[in-house]
Amino acid sequence: MKKIAIFAKLTLRESLRKKVVLVLLGLTVLVIVLSAVGMSRLVNTGLAGSSPGDIRAAISFVLILIMFAYSFVLALSAVFFTVPAIAGDLETGTALAILSRPVSRAHLLLGRWLGLVVLTAAYVAVASSAEFLVVRVVTGYSPPHPLMFIFYMTAETVVILTLALLVSTRLAPVAGGVIVLGSFMLAWMGGVAISLGRQFSVQALETGGTVTRLMLPSDGMWKGAAYSLEPAALLATARAQGADGIANFPFFSLSPPAGSYLAWTAGWILAILWLAIWSFNRREI
Amino acid sequence: MVEALPQEAAAIHTVGLTKAYGGVRAVSDLSMTVPRGEIFGFLGPNGAGKTTSVKLLTGLAKATSGTAWVLGKPAGDVANRARIGYLPELFRYQAWMSALEVLQLHCELAGIPKAGRKAETENALVTVGLADRANDRVATFSKGMQQRLGLGVALLGTPDLVFLDEPTSALDPVGRKEVRDVILELRGRGVTVFLNSHLLSEVQQVCDRVAVVDRGKVVASGTMADLLGLGEIRIRVTELDGDAMRAAAGFGSANKDGEWLTVAGVTPERVPDLVAELVRSGGRIHAVERGRKTLEEIFIKLVERP
The missing domain is CATH 3.30.70 (Alpha-Beta Plaits)
Structure with missing residues (x-):
């Protein structure tokens, strides 16, 4: 564990020293400021005169859309941070000096993973709390389950970065990045397929989407994040509207992921990590 | 008194060590013994299998067949690596770190107790002539300075065996002389040095024993005196x-x-x-x-x- 911690610390330090993190933080602040301006306009001009319930519903919906875009940027950043994690060490040769020390390749890989998970969780917690706080100050609205949102958003990113780490043990950063981002997009499309399948009663679409969701549970975790931002009133409306309403909208979820699906996701992450260690151990360096 | 087996007594002992990448044999049936406390020159033309041999001995690569013992333990034994220093041929260190931070990281990785790390890093910096650049980022270092840093990293934790893979490839004549002095000083302390090189004059000046490899096989080995034909x-x-x-x-x-x-x-x-x-x-x-x-x-x- 001590050796894993050395690499986790190294990963954190390395990330924090890179200028890209500063740029990412700057962009986050910019997005938060812009969303505050947008929300304020929405409340004071666009929705002026609407009932408080409608305003709440509209704000909650806009917030879900903002957070969806945010989840996208987060996944993108996770991929670009992770794909060079192992491949970069191998390409530059820094791995040679490190791995000749009394540490195993599993230590390096798990340390990198842990460092990236901590970084992700911290960033998600800080950035989403800031966004929620700003929305609250500007509009008076708070999402119903902010902690649950942080959990699911982190889980979605961890799914992506774990896959990126596996790919990193075999492929050069650019090729790996393209593959993981492609998979992330496919998983999102799988989620859309499930919604469409339900909306138009096409079983094949729903089955296909479910298979994708099992193979890469990132979109499944996003549904949990979306659910945690839906106020009870909005959920009630969606339920009342039935299939004709927003229930099957790709950014919406009528229920949080089932316990069994959460267990599947945890198992998936562990299995991919194990596969990554296996793959790294067999890699010639 | 029972004589120790060669794999226990020697710093390095290999029997039929072979490494194949696909159909290509990078190292073929390598059998050799490096006594403890000597400077061992491992010579060969480019692509002879020198670097692959070092990777096999440091545990960075797994042998296709054959066996290797390093300091009495099977090559690649994780705990045993605390006693080994290694300067790779491809010497690259975290560009975003300072020289001191790189050394501190390797102290931590080598399991050197916290109390001893300051002295270790200071010693290493002085030995390789980087004391005045300790806090500069590696990214600002020339190739030669990075190689010096690599040598400093390899010397941390008073190792019993040091692998130096082309340790002077990026150094000027003065730097080369300094590295030779470091190598001789290591021998003075009883450290075994495994020197991969094709700078033959350098090898001739410092090595006690040499092996010449070509196309993955040892084609000659012995003490420097034997090889130079001093008995002729x-x-x-x-x-x-x-x-x-x-x-x-x-x-x-x-x-x-x-x-x-x-x-x-x-x-x-x-x-x-x-x-x-x-x-x-x-x-x-x-x-x-x-x-x-x-x-x-x-x-x-x-x-x-x-």
């Missing part, structure tokens, strides 16, 4: 008959080329006897000298492609 005597002699040649052959493998007779394998004490024997057989001696080949001549002869 050249005698300019005239009026030598068949009897005298037979007499000379009794001292070692004799060869006549014009007026020069070369006898290999003669110990220094037997040289006067050899000369006396030749004179007795009617030979007229004009000159006697030791064989003086350079390592380069021997090396080129060994790895020459027909």
Whole structure:
């Protein structure tokens, strides 16, 4: 564990020293400021005169859309941070000096993973709390389950970065990045397929989407994040509207992921990590 | 007293060590013994399998077949690596860190107790001449400075065995001399040094023992004295008959080329006897000298492609 911690610390330090993190933080602040301006306009001009319930519903919906875009940027950043994690060490040769020390390749890989998970969780917690706080100050609205949102958003990113780490043990950063981002997009499309399948009663679409969701549970975790931002009133409306309403909208979820699906996701992450260690151990360096 | 097995007594002992990448054998049936406390030169042309051999010995690569022991443990033993220092041929360190931070990281990785780390890093920085650049980022270092840093990293934690893979490839003549001094100082402390190099004059100056590899196989090995043919005597002699040649052959493998007779394998004490024997057989001696080949001549002869 001590050796894993050395690499986790190294990963954190390395990330924090890179200028890209500063740029990412700057962009986050910019997005938060812009969303505050947008929300304020929405409340004071666009929705002026609407009932408080409608305003709440509209704000909650806009917030879900903002957070969806945010989840996208987060996944993108996770991929670009992770794909060079192992491949970069191998390409530059820094791995040679490190791995000749009394540490195993599993230590390096798990340390990198842990460092990236901590970084992700911290960033998600800080950035989403800031966004929620700003929305609250500007509009008076708070999402119903902010902690649950942080959990699911982190889980979605961890799914992506774990896959990126596996790919990193075999492929050069650019090729790996393209593959993981492609998979992330496919998983999102799988989620859309499930919604469409339900909306138009096409079983094949729903089955296909479910298979994708099992193979890469990132979109499944996003549904949990979306659910945690839906106020009870909005959920009630969606339920009342039935299939004709927003229930099957790709950014919406009528229920949080089932316990069994959460267990599947945890198992998936562990299995991919194990596969990554296996793959790294067999890699010639 | 029971004599220790070679794998326990030696710093490095390999038997039939082989590494194949696909169909290509990078290292083939490598068997050698490196005694403890010596400077061992591992020579060979580019692509001979030198770096792959070091990777096998440090546990960075797994052998296809054969066995290797390093400091009495199977090569690649994780705990044993705390006693080993390694400067890779491809020396790259975290560009975003300072030299001091790189050394601190390697102290931590090597399991050096916290209390000893300050002295370790300071020593290493002074030894490799980077004390005044300790807090500069590696990204600002020249190749030579990065190689010096790599040497500093390899020296951390007073290792028993240090692998240096082309340690002076990026250094100027002054830097090379300094590295040679460091290597000799290591031997003075009883550290075994495994030196991969094709800078033959460098190897000739510091190594006690060498092995020459070509296409993955050892083609010659022995002490530097053996390899340089210090047991070879050249005698300019005239009026030598068949009897005298037979007499000379009794001292070692004799060869006549014009007026020069070369006898290999003669110990220094037997040289006067050899000369006396030749004179007795009617030979007229004009000159006697030791064989003086350079390592380069021997090396080129060994790895020459027909």
